[in-house]
Amino acid sequence: MAAHRRPKQRTLGGTAARTALTVALAGAATGTLFEGAGHAEPGATPEQLRAKADTLYREAEEATERYNGAKEAAAEARTALDGLRDEAARRTERLNASRNALGSIATAQYRAGGLDPAVQLALSSDPDGYLAGAEFTERAGARQAATLAGIRKQSRELAQLRSEAAGTLDELTARQEELARHRTAVREKLTAARSVLARMTPAGRAGYASQDGTAPGRADRDTARGGAPGGTAADAPNPRAAQAIAYAYGALGRPYVWGATGPTAYDCSGLTQAAWRSAGVALPRTTYTQIDAGRRVPRSQLAPGDLVFFYSGISHVGLYIGNGQMIHAPRPGAPVRVAPIDQMPFAGATRVV
Incomplete structure (x- = not known):
């Protein structure tokens, strides 16, 4: 009969009871955020998933800025390579022309060089003309020597140019490989972030999307243009900054x-970059170069109009509009919007003009 007895159930008390209650409450809270318990990581809370999504999006943005830098460097290397190749083609054409000219001189001398000069003078019916021709031939010889020296110089320069082009091609190849690595990193981070968001209910995702600023609808535009929460282009210290701000408002x-x-x-x-370009100012492409594009x-x-930067790696930038607010492009799924600058770790600011 002992084999059929139910095992004695243990009751929880003290720390164990409090732990069980905490887990139960966390599970209840999780049920309001996740599609179902089977999709949630064991022990993950809504705050932890939000933090995980934030981290993945920030890492994706860091990879994006590296991608932008590699793309710009690859474009510069491509332009330099095209310029070197064009210059090499022009110099090759000039070198071939010099070689052809040298060949013509050599052919003419060969044809006229079958007789000793003294015999040619003795047999000439016009000695004075022959002597003048001989002087011309001597001068032609000097020109030939100069042409030959020029050809040697052009050949050396062309070889150097081709060597530079080969080095630039190697640089371009390296930049393209770097570009591909950063592109892959961005896509992997974004895929992981979307996977985290997929565990949330529609309400949870909507709450996450709006957690870093007001949704940029018509009311937000009208409110911001009216001076709250941010300023307007009229508050800018100079016309260029005003134009940059006006452009950013138009991008909301x-x-x-x-x-x-x-x-x-x-x-x-x-x-x-686009906002300041509309004001006639050419900013660099990446956050970590834009921070050095003006006065800190x-x-x-x-x-x-100032540029405001965030995180220790200078991986995010916005355009300051006053009253502690900025216009920025936050992340995928969160369009250009007005947001407070204190929502992210502040890293510095730059005044462009």
């Missing part, structure tokens, strides 16, 4: 697309 609601520079989509540095200013002295 446009989607975030990594690597995009407008006019229909932007990433964070693409937006600031402390946070306490920010003015509308």
Whole structure:
């Protein structure tokens, strides 16, 4: 009979009971955020998933900025290579022309060189003319020597040019490989972030999408243009800054697309570059180069139009519009919007003009 007895159930008390209650409450809270318990990581809370998504999106943005830098460097290497190849083609054409000229001189001398010069003078019916011709031949010989020296110089320069082109081609190949690596990294991070978001309910995803700023609808545009929460172009310290701000307001609601520079989509540095480009100022492409594109200013002295940077790796940038607000392109799924600058770790600011 003992074999059929139920095992004695143990009751929980003290720390064990509190732990069980915490897990139960966490599970109840999780049920409001996740599609189903089977999709949630064991022990993951809504805050942990949000933090994980934030981390993945930030890493994707860091990879995006590296991608942007590699893309710009590859374009520069391609332009340099094309220039070197064009110059090599021009120099090759000039070298061939010099060689042809040298060949013509050599052929003429060969044809006239079958008789001793003294015999040619004795047999000439026009000695004075022959002597003048001999002087011309001597001068032609000097020109031939100069032409030969020029050909040697052109050959050396052409070889150097071709060597530079080969080096630039190697650089271009390396940049293209780097570009492919960063492109893969961006896509992997974004795929992982979408996987985390897929565990949330529609309400949870909507809450996450709006957690870093007001959704950029018509009301947001009208409110922001009216001076709250941010400033307006009229508050800018100079006309160029005013134009950059006006452009950024016009971009509100446009989607975030990594690597995009407008006019229909932007990433964070693409937006600031496009805004200042509309004001006639050429900014570099990436966050980590834009921060050095002007004069650094402390946070306490920010003015509308300044570039504001975030995170220790300088991986995010926005355009300051006043009142502690900026316009920025946050991340995929969160379009260009007005947001407070204190929502991310502040890394510095730059005044472009």
